[in-house]
Amino acid sequence: MLVSVGRGIESQDNMEIVLELADALGVPLSASRPVVDAGWLPKTRQVGQSGLKVKPKVYLAFGISGAPEHLEGMRNAELIIACNTDPGAPIFGVAHCGTTVDLFDLVPELVDKIRG
Ligand SMILES: Cc1cc2nc3c(=O)[nH]c(=O)nc-3n(C[C@H](O)[C@H](O)[C@H](O)COP(=O)(O)OP(=O)(O)OC[C@H]3O[C@@H](n4cnc5c(N)ncnc54)[C@H](O)[C@@H]3O)c2cc1C
Numbered sequence: 001m002l003v004s005v006g007r008g009i010e011s012q013d014n015m016e017i018v019l020e021l022a023d024a025l026g027v028p029l030s031a032s033r034p035v036v037d038a039g040w041l042p043k044t045r046q047v048g049q050s051g052l053k054v055k056p057k058v059y060l061a062f063g064i065s066g067a068p069e070h071l072e073g074m075r076n077a078e079l080i081i082a083c084n085t086d087p088g089a090p091i092f093g094v095a096h097c098g099t100t101v102d103l104f105d106l107v108p109e110l111v112d113k114i115r116g
Helices: 015-025 033-037 068-074 103-115
Strands: 002-005 029-031 058-062 079-083 097-099
Touching (some): 015 029, 029 033, 079 103
Parallel strands (some): 002 029
């Protein structure tokens, strides 16, 4: 399983909430290219055409639009779950399920549920 984050996270300070979710689930955190280009995660965590091709059982995408170069790296995941406030985001074209809930509402809620 991978928790993956995109430009929707907005700032380095906000990375804390997705790091916490990945930690609560005990899985790695990966990212789209803008997050890596900003220096918020190392290049070894970039998913996509110029990064890693991954095939996890579950790919949780937060604030990732689903550009073709990103999809190339993860579209073969067994289950893709997307969180994106834009219902027209291309990630929903490959996601098996998803939500347009704001990630800043959803992620802390998930952490609370997982940690009980
Ligand atoms: C040659 C080449 C190679 C490339 N290689 C890669 C690659 O390997 N990997 C890669 O990822 N990209 C790659 N790219 C870049 C790619 O084209 C996109 O620019 C990039 O994937 C976009 O990243 P993103 O989805 O994080 O950002 P954006 O496209 O900016 O999407 C951010 C998304 O977050 C959503 N959002 C905003 N706020 C919230 C919120 N509060 N809650 C929920 N959702 C929210 C928005 O609706 C938006 O859809 C490459 C490009 C080129 C030209």
